[in-house]
Amino acid sequence: MSAPANEATALLADIGGTNARFALLSAGGTSPLVKLKVAEHALSYDALSAALETLSGESQRPPAAAVLAFAGPVSAERAQMTNSGWEARSDELCKRFGFRSVRLMNDYAALALGLDRLTEEDRLTIGPPLPSPGGALAVIGPGSGLGVAAFMPTESHPQVLVGEGGHSTMAATDDVEAQVLAFLRGHHSHVSAERLLSGPGLTNIHQALSNLEGTVVEAVDPAEITHRGIQGSDALCRRTLQVFCAFLGSFAGSMALCYGAQGGVYLGGGILPRFPEFLAGSDFRRRFEDKGRLSGYLARIPTWLITQPDAAFAGLTVAARQLLGAPDHISAGLR
Secondary structure, three states: OOOOHHHOOEEEEEEOOOEEEEEEEEOOEEOOOEEEEHHHOOOHHHHHHHHHHHHHOOOOOOOOEEEEEEOOOEOOOEEEOOOOOOEEEHHHHHHHHOOOEEEEEEHHHHHHHOHHHOOHHHEEEOOOOOOOOOOOEEEEEEOOOEEEEEEEOOOOOOEEEEOOHHHOEOOOOOHHHHHHHHHHHOOOOOOEHHHOOOHHHHHHHHHHHHHHHOOOOOOOOHHHHHHHHHHOOOHHHHHHHHHHHHHHHHHHHHHHHHHOOOOEEEEOOOOHHHOHHHHHOOOHHHHHHOOHHHHHHHHOOOEEEEOOOOOHHHHHHHHHHHHHOOOOOOOOOOO
16 A cells, blocks of 8 residues: 655665665555666666655655665665665765665665565475474575575564675586686686676676587577576577576575574575576575585475565565654555
């Protein structure tokens, strides 16, 4: 349910490397989302202006607060986008838009904060159906980059842990993966997980496999690799998706171990929802559990693909209610 713009209490934003989504939060819920392309706006402030103009209509009253999630390192005072060059400062946001308070968040911190509010309608089980024993939840998401975060439930105040795990060094599990990494090390001083598990990562894997097979192919963008791989019309593209899913399983298992995510691991981002059936039938789950002496530990942890495209707004709503000091009873209003 949405409410008149002049009753809005907070501007919510989920800003990724490719798309930025905005909504107004009021006592009645969240407004319909406004979606903008990051590349079409030179500055984050330009995008916020355009979104507020669309969302607020004729209202001249700014929202009391703003909770803005960015894909990149974030402090209380400043957000810096990793892959677009955008930045935002809390003092500048208040000055330009009249907000009384601002909270800047990492985009995966926002997603993690709402994980415990996702229902069966918002997710697809990947691997065997397993009961969640409760406890910490982890989320990873390949998109323009690779986001990683965790949700730690507590009796009083749940906590979110967020870092730059996507930039941790990627490891190989078999000879083919070792050769893929060796190829990429010839082009990059550091081969992080994000170099493989992202949109550009699909292209990197495709180029590496082409080189290993001794074939010369034209450059293919991530969307086309995905399309050809799913359709089965291009063997190299299909192999690229298979290697991508295997790498993803290994990385997800490692993050489950690092965070102690016995409650489950969620898969987010903009790439995986394009091929859920392929992911479910891939080596992802086998590689997730393939951790030697800890394989039994991981075999008990459920894994899900987030199918709700605007899931971060559940966490943004929680953060906004905390910022405003109000009881957390407002629905995230995602449907």
